[in-house]
Amino acid sequence: MKIRLLFALTAAFIATAQADEVQVAVAANFTAPMQQIAAQFEKDTGHKAALSFGGTGKFYAQIVNGAPFEILVAADDETPARLEKEGQGVAGTRFTYGIGKLVLWSTNPDLVDAKGEVLKTANFKHLALANPKTAPYGTAAVETMTRLGLLPSLQGRFVQGENIAQTYQFILSGNAELGFVALSQVFKDGKITSGSAWIVPASLYEPIRQDAVLLAKGKDKPAASALLVYLKGEKARSIIKSFGYELH
Structure with missing residues (x-):
């Protein structure tokens, strides 16, 4: 023993x-x-x-x-x-x-449509994104809006996060009705975990x-x-x- x-x-x-x-x-x-x-x-x-x-x-x-x-x-x-x-x-x-993949996301289940057409509307006052100078997902968001021809019309509504975590918090807290975040923050096992989202086509931003x-x-x-x-x-x-x- x-x-x-x-x-x-x-x-x-x-x-x-x-x-x-x-x-x-x-x-x-x-x-x-x-x-x-x-x-x-x-x-x-x-x-x-x-x-x-x-x-x-x-x-x-x-x-x-x-x-x-x-x-x-x-x-x-x-x-x-x-x-x-x-x-x-x-x-x-x-x-x-x-x-990584970029997604336009809102806690409101009815705000973001499957093609991101909401970006062309006046249905929101604030759009969150990470600092494009330092955050890759912020850069991707700006590339996306530029390629869609929407950057000039949306810039006045930007709420800018220091990083993608802060950007997500802006949307979660309601400081922004919607915003661009990492898909991994709102996705698990094949589906969006809450709210509404448009998974941005990879053709709209650099990998x-x-x-x-x-x-x-x-x-x-x-x-x-x-x-x-x-x-x-x-x-x-x-x-x-x-x-x-x-x-x-």
Whole structure:
């Protein structure tokens, strides 16, 4: 009995000693999928992913100024490439984990039609979008309105969020009747979770390729390497797809 107990305690100690924690900076649009992936990752590997959510542009500034992040799961492909070029990202580790989709969304179930024709009407006073200078989904929103020839007529109604999470909150709180957000924020398992929405055709904006990269501070961390491998695996890809992302 004592031997069995000793063996169990030793095994538990080894597992604890091998378990590691990785600090992950995650783009706001990927919040819900990453929470699910991190929980499954910990269950399957014993490693823990400590997640921080926010704008990719802000994360870039924090990383170059010494923030302790070990992986960046970005909202674009340009920031990880830039970090890699500047030596903050580990060469050869960058990959596209998903391609994001833009959606025009409202909490009002009757406001947004299936073709986005609401944008041509006076049925709303405020239109939310993320800052197009720093947020990929904001850039995509401006591209969409430009290609539709609606940008000049809509600019006076803009409510601009610092990032896609704040933009979503503007709509949820009623500060804007509708707005452009990431499909992943309002989509799960094949359907829009609430309100009304128009999934913007991909032909109206440049592809939103979202890359992950191992950062210099995570180069020798087992959990960091393990998480990057896990993000490419079938369990993670299934979760990513369930939130409306296209897989690369």
